[in-house]
Amino acid sequence: MATLKALAQPPTDKAADWLVGAEDSVTFLKANAQSEEIVIYASGPAVLIHGVLAPAQQVTPADQEDLMHCFVETDESWVIQKSYGGGEGHKVYLEPPLRQGGKSLSGGEKLIFRRSFHGVQKGESPVELSQKLVHSLGLHFVSERNAYCRLDDRGDIEDVIRILRTEFGDVRESLTAVTILAKDLSTYMALANMALVFMFDFTRVARDSFNGWGDHNRIDRSAPDLFYHGGGIANASYVNGRMIVRTAIPLQQLIDDWKEESNPTKREYATFKIFDRKNGVEIETSSAPEFLSNYFQESNLPWEISPAFFRPDVLHRFKSDPEKYTLDDRTISCRNAWYLKGYDINEAGQVHAYIGDLARLPIEEQRYWQSFNEWSKGPISKRAHENDIMGEFSSEYDPLHLLKYKIGKLNDTPPAWWLPRSSEHLDAARYPATDSTFEWANEIMALDQLVVEGFQLKPLRKVLEDKGAKAEPSWASLRVLGAILVATGLSEDQAKTTLTPLSRLHGLRSTLRAHSSITEKDKEERLARSTHGTLRAHFKWLAGECDRAFDAVLRALDAGDLNP
Structure with a gap:
C-alpha cells in the first residue's frame, strides 16, 4: 500500500518531479505483475488500475486498438436488459458485464464491482468480488481482516484477497485497493483459460495551477503486452493504457503438483x-x-x-x-x-x-x-x-465428563433457575494436563464458570419462597441453594456440608484468579499438593466432590436424576 500511496500523492520534497513523472507509474505495474501479491484494482488520487479477465486466445496476440477503445466501469454488472425494435418486438434477457468490452473482452470476467445504492448508501461504494472467483478459491469474507480468507494446511487463517483503504489527511480523499495472491490468481486463470487485462490511468496535475492540457508533448509506447499513450506539460502528466498478464502456472503443472501431493512415497x-x-x-x-x-x-x-x-x-x-x-x-x-x-x-x-x-x-x-x-x-x-x-466402555469414574453431561441435559430444557452454559464453557472446562499452577488456576476458573455461574439468583429466590422460606437480600446463589436444601429436610450442617465443594470451588477461583495476595495463592497451592500429590489430582478430586454436590442440588430443585 505504501508504494500505491507514493503514486497517488506527491512527495513534499520532490513535488515538481512527481507531477511530470506519470510514466514512472508503469514501473509499478511491471513490478506488480511479478509480485507474490498482485494489485488487481486501485482507485484514488492520480491512480486508476482496473483488472478484468479476457479469454486468453482473444488477447494472443493482443488487438491493441480494440483494447484501447475498451473501458469497463467499476459499477458495470449483470443486468436484466429490455429492448424493443429491430423486427424482434419486445425482449427481456440477462446481459453480463463487459458488454462494452469489444471483441477482446467478449466472454471475459469482471473481478471487481462497486455498485451504488443511490439515496440510501452513505460514503464510498463497497467493494464486491466476483463470486465465481471467491467460491472457486474456497474463500470467505472475514470482516475484521477486511479480506477474503481460507484456512491453510496448518489450520491458520490466510488472507488471499485483501481490500485496503487509506485516507489522505485533510483533503478528504482516499485510496482503495484490492490485492490477490499471485499463485491463486494464476491457478484460476489457468483453469479458466483467461488472461488478466489491466486498464490503467495515472494522471497527475497541480490542482492550484492546472488550466488544461492544451498543446502538450505526447508519448506512445507499444510492446506486445504493454501499450499506452501519455503526455505532459510543466505541471502535469498522464499515461493511459493496457497491460496483459498471463498465468505463470500451466495447467499441466497443476496436474503434476496434485499428483506429487497425493504420492504416498513423498x-x-x-x-x-x-x-x-x-x-x-x-x-x-x-x-x-x-x-x-x-x-x-x-x-x-x-x-x-x-x-x-x-x-x-x-x-x-x-x-x-x-x-x-x-x-x-x-x-x-x-x-x-x-x-x-x-x-x-x-x-x-x-x-x-x-x-x-x-x-x-x-x-x-x-x-x-x-x-x-x-x-x-x-x-x-x-x-x-x-x-x-479391550473394546469396552470405560469403568473409570470421570466426574468432569459426568458434570458436562448433566449440564448439557439442563441446557436442552433449562429450568428458570439455570442459565444455559455455552459450548465455549463446556469446551473450556478440562483437567489440567501439567502440574502448572497457572494452568490449574485457569481450569478452576473454567469449572466454576461451568457449574456455579449457571445458577440464577432471582429464580432460586422464587423456588425458596415457594417452599415457604425467604432469602436475605445479601445472599448469593450458593447461600440460597443452602436454604433450599434445608427447606427439603436437611439440617443446617448437612446443607453446608453438601454445598462445601461448590463453595470451595468458588472461593478457590477468587483466590487464584482475583487480586489475592501471593501468600494466599501459595498457601492454596501447597495445600493442594500436600493433600493430593499433584494439582491435576487435586482438580480431579474437587471435580468429583462438585459432581456429587451437583446431584444433591438437582434433587432438591426437583430436576430429577440426570446421570446417564
Whole structure:
C-alpha cells in the first residue's frame, strides 16, 4: 500500500518531479505483475488500475486498438436488459458485464464491482468480488481482516484477497485497493483459460495551477503486452493504457503438483520412542507404514496401536488456542488440517498417543509431538486400555465428563433457575494436563464458570419462597441453594456440608484468579499438593466432590436424576 500511496500523492520534497513523472507509474505495474501479491484494482488520487479477465486466445496476440477503445466501469454488472425494435418486438434477457468490452473482452470476467445504492448508501461504494472467483478459491469474507480468507494446511487463517483503504489527511480523499495472491490468481486463470487485462490511468496535475492540457508533448509506447499513450506539460502528466498478464502456472503443472501431493512415497514421517506392545519392549522407530504392522499381518514389526509417551506440556498449544484446536476428552483436531484420535493421560501424568495415529498427522505436527517424546513412566491410562485395547466402555469414574453431561441435559430444557452454559464453557472446562499452577488456576476458573455461574439468583429466590422460606437480600446463589436444601429436610450442617465443594470451588477461583495476595495463592497451592500429590489430582478430586454436590442440588430443585 505504501508504494500505491507514493503514486497517488506527491512527495513534499520532490513535488515538481512527481507531477511530470506519470510514466514512472508503469514501473509499478511491471513490478506488480511479478509480485507474490498482485494489485488487481486501485482507485484514488492520480491512480486508476482496473483488472478484468479476457479469454486468453482473444488477447494472443493482443488487438491493441480494440483494447484501447475498451473501458469497463467499476459499477458495470449483470443486468436484466429490455429492448424493443429491430423486427424482434419486445425482449427481456440477462446481459453480463463487459458488454462494452469489444471483441477482446467478449466472454471475459469482471473481478471487481462497486455498485451504488443511490439515496440510501452513505460514503464510498463497497467493494464486491466476483463470486465465481471467491467460491472457486474456497474463500470467505472475514470482516475484521477486511479480506477474503481460507484456512491453510496448518489450520491458520490466510488472507488471499485483501481490500485496503487509506485516507489522505485533510483533503478528504482516499485510496482503495484490492490485492490477490499471485499463485491463486494464476491457478484460476489457468483453469479458466483467461488472461488478466489491466486498464490503467495515472494522471497527475497541480490542482492550484492546472488550466488544461492544451498543446502538450505526447508519448506512445507499444510492446506486445504493454501499450499506452501519455503526455505532459510543466505541471502535469498522464499515461493511459493496457497491460496483459498471463498465468505463470500451466495447467499441466497443476496436474503434476496434485499428483506429487497425493504420492504416498513423498510423505515424510518422524521417529518416536514407543512401547512395542507386540514384542513387549521399548524401541525407537519411524512412524512410516513400512515400519509398522497391525493385528492381521504376520510380522515382527510393532503394532500401529503401540503407544508413544509425551511430556504433558505437549497439550499447552492446543489448550491455549480453542478457536484453532478442538480438544476433546480423547481426540484433538486442528481446523481443516488434521485429526488425532486416541490420546489420553496416564497415572504418571504422561500424555500418550498411538504411533499409527501420529503417522497420519502432517510432518510439521509430527515433529512438534516428537519434541516432547520420552520413554514411558507407566502404562497407558485405564480408560484407554478398556476403550482401545479391550473394546469396552470405560469403568473409570470421570466426574468432569459426568458434570458436562448433566449440564448439557439442563441446557436442552433449562429450568428458570439455570442459565444455559455455552459450548465455549463446556469446551473450556478440562483437567489440567501439567502440574502448572497457572494452568490449574485457569481450569478452576473454567469449572466454576461451568457449574456455579449457571445458577440464577432471582429464580432460586422464587423456588425458596415457594417452599415457604425467604432469602436475605445479601445472599448469593450458593447461600440460597443452602436454604433450599434445608427447606427439603436437611439440617443446617448437612446443607453446608453438601454445598462445601461448590463453595470451595468458588472461593478457590477468587483466590487464584482475583487480586489475592501471593501468600494466599501459595498457601492454596501447597495445600493442594500436600493433600493430593499433584494439582491435576487435586482438580480431579474437587471435580468429583462438585459432581456429587451437583446431584444433591438437582434433587432438591426437583430436576430429577440426570446421570446417564
